Amino acid sequence: MRNQLIKIQWVVIAALLILGIFKVHALKRDRDLSQTALAKEQQSATFWKDETGKARAEVTAVKTEKQIAKEVYESEIDSLRKQNIGIGRNGKGLNSVTNVTTETRDSVILKTVYDTLVVNNTIKVNETLQYSDKWTQFRYDPKTNGLNYSYTDSLSIVNFDKKQGFLKPRVTTVQVVSHNPNSTITGLTQFEVEHKPKRMQFGLQAGYGITNNGLSPYAGVGLTIRIW
Structure with missing residues (x-):
């Protein structure tokens, strides 16, 4: 008993x-x-231009467990899944998400370009206005009022542990650099999923x-x- x-x-x-x-x-x-x-x-990012004229942005990452991320970042995860990105239901397999927005502005002078064509023994001259450099290309056809253009940007996204000061813990930080001198970084957010x-x-x-x-x-x- x-x-x-x-x-x-x-x-x-x-x-x-x-x-x-x-x-x-x-x-x-x-x-x-x-x-x-x-x-x-x-979460608030810092934006600036460095001494070389390149746009930079930096933000402290939000780190959270998968179950918490599914609730707090539900709309972002659903949006990624709808884009057929290879993550599973409820963000299974997701490690981190970094969102960057940029804006490109520039003023250019278009150059008149004459293209000579021979069609059925007839010489035709096609006049267009064009501009081209490493980052931007324009081609305007006055006859059709059509404009063809393209912009190129190059971003470096670096994830690192940043020191906060003496005896203070490091924090996971994301810094983005735009190599196009005409681009400005206008938005930056990031979160990481800890897999315990x-x-x-x-x-x-x-x-x-x-x-x-x-x-x-x-x-x-x-x-x-x-x-x-």
Whole structure:
């Protein structure tokens, strides 16, 4: 009878412990959800032109677990999936997302170009207005009022751990550089998905725990619950 009471006592203690773990997990999840939503709202990039005239932008990344990212960044993840980007349902396989917007402005002088063509023994002269450099190409045909153009930009996106100061932790930072001198970076956001081990896992265990004999060494198959 005494042994049965001891077993019941340990079962109750184990059940209360498991319930406590789930409660702690729920509280931590709510806290992480609020912190991530706030970090997303307050995420603000810095924009500037360096000494060579290149546009730069920098932002501190928002890092969050997959389950939190599915809620806070639900619309962004759904948009990516609709674009047939190779991520699974609810963002499965997603590591990070960086959104960059740029604006290109320039003033150019179009040059008149004459193209001579011979068609059925008849010489035809086609007049167009054109401009071309490393980044921009224009071709305007007055006869058709048609304009063909193209812009080229080159972006370097660097993800690094930035020092905050003496004894302060480094923070994951994203910096973008536009190599087109006529382009300006107007927007930058970024978030990363941390892939942590599953919270509950079955597997072989060996250690010291609750058995039929109370607290004692044991080996066998058990359930592991990760608290943090």
